[in-house]
Amino acid sequence: MDAETAGLKVLDTAERLFDERGVQAVGMDAIRAASGVSLKRLYQVFPSKELLVEAVLRRRDEAVRGAIAAHGAEAARGPYERVLAVYDWLGAWFAEPGFRGCAFINAFGELGGVTPSVAAIAREHKEAVRAYLAEQTDALGAPRELADQLALLANGAMAVAGITGSPEPAAQARAAARVLLDAAAAR
Amino acid sequence: MDAETAGLKVLDTAERLFDERGVQAVGMDAIRAASGVSLKRLYQVFPSKELLVEAVLRRRDEAVRGAIAAHGAEAARGPYERVLAVYDWLGAWFAEPGFRGCAFINAFGELGGVTPSVAAIAREHKEAVRAYLAEQTDALGAPRELADQLALLANGAMAVAGITGSPEPAAQARAAARVLLDAAAAR
DNA sequence: GCATCGGGAGAACGATCGTTCTCCCGACCG
DNA sequence: CGGTCGGGAGAACGATCGTTCTCCCGATGC
Structure with a gap:
């Protein structure tokens, strides 16, 4: 080998x-x-184990970002649909057997207080997802805060789906995202 | 002693x-x-340490539920304001020095996979907060899903505020919650 | 065929952890 | 005042962890 x-x-x-x-x-x-x-x-x-943990998280960061972008490109009828596709992807992920929440939220909770590199990787990952959402909302001409709010829905869905073991939060977040998107468009 | x-x-x-x-x-x-x-x-x-961890989480569960209810009772002009008061309370909490996220999200990520009692306490806590929000939305005559969506915003704010170290997510979640509340009222 | 080198299996090491035990002192009771 | 009891300080114990070392085997080059 x-x-x-x-x-x-x-x-x-x-x-x-x-x-x-x-x-x-x-x-x-x-x-x-x-x-x-x-x-x-x-x-x-x-x-060292710490380097392994960092490598696992960094690879996962790229995989998640790639999966979100790929899912968005598939349903590429525009930024509105690309935002909603994020929650569709979350729903498929939550339904996978053994799903136990977001690796970055979990790793930050466990190690973020004592291992700065882990905290930094988690921060970068969350910022990257937020930036992807901001690209879409910018394309919609929506106000800046909308992307942050959409990111809160996604992260809340991950946390709650992990703890409850149910994939439902993805659909709930998707529905809420639609309301926020439509409200921003109406202004 | x-x-x-x-x-x-x-x-x-x-x-x-x-x-x-x-x-x-x-x-x-x-x-x-x-x-x-x-x-x-x-x-x-x-x-045992496990019993201590459970005791810490159970006491924190009661403290959080009490604090949310107390904050809501202070601003008791009605269920609409009691919902928004939750995010105000989150904002004050996030701004405390050393804030590092929700103890239940963190403990679940660290121990939920191997310690069922911790997973159960986290689940019960998240359900209790959701139930409090559901009381308010029921009083508003809003559809069931609204409370779940408001809970996702709150949990997303906790996760993101913990990871980024910024209290901003509370205000962002509050603004999103207003949009969701107003959209539900308009229907 | 023989020496050498790299890798696999697992023992070994030092540190740390949860938990228990020992020793000692100070307070209370007769 | 002597004896007993409870608690504090910390050593001790067994397990586990991250990391390194030892030993051995098979492949490769001459």
Whole structure:
């Protein structure tokens, strides 16, 4: 097994285990056992657990941003629909088995107070999603605050869906987003 | 020092340290050192760390529910104002120094996957806040979904305010809540 | 075929954690 | 005043964690 595929296996395994149990509850040896990558190789690719956590979050950041953009491009009838597509994507994500909330919200809660790099990555990720929404609302000529409000709905949906285990918050957030979008358009 | 005041000191200290650093990063010995309560007494009052965590969360649940109700009763010109008062209260909370997000969202992210009691307490707390909002929207004759949407705004504001460190999300959520309330009233 | 090198398996190490135990002192009771 | 009891301080214990080290095997180059 070469270093590159080992790195991918480790990232996949760590992401899944961190999501399921939280970061601190997953030892490096559990990642080794579940990924089949030896400890030696693991530490070659990720010299410390903190670096592994950062790598997992950074990859997830790119994946989420890519998925939101891809979903928006699919339903590309305009910025209005691209905003709503975000909540559709959330709904599909929430319905996945084992969904336990947003990795960045969870990682920030667990490590944000003691690990500044984790806090920074979470902040950057949330800002990136907000910026994507701002692109759409700018295209609509809507006021600046609308994007922030849409982001609050998305983040609230993630938090509540994770805690309750229900995918419903996505549809509720989508409906609320429609009201906010329409109200902004009417002004 | 009697057992009752020791329990209060431990709860106060544990709540503060858990908020600052997360639950798992705070050892029982750190709570002993910061509270001045000996380990022996600590384990007399809370026979395990898990029970202490549950006690902290349960007390915080009651405090938050009480604070929201009290804030709503102060501005008791009606259900509409009681809803908006929730976001005013959030704004004051977010502006407190050291604010690092909702204890239930954070605890769920860290422990919800491995400690069912923590997940249950978080679920009950979020449901209680939703129920309070539902009381107000019912009094307004608004549709059921409105309370869920208002709760998403509140939870999104907590998550984003915690991660970004800014109190702004409270005002943004309040403005969005007004739009949703007014749209429901117009129907 | 033999020496060398890289990687896998897992033991080892030092630190930390939750929890319990030991020791000692000060207060209360006869 | 002597004995007992409860609590404080902190050592001790067993488990676990992140990280490193040891040992061994198989492949590769000459």
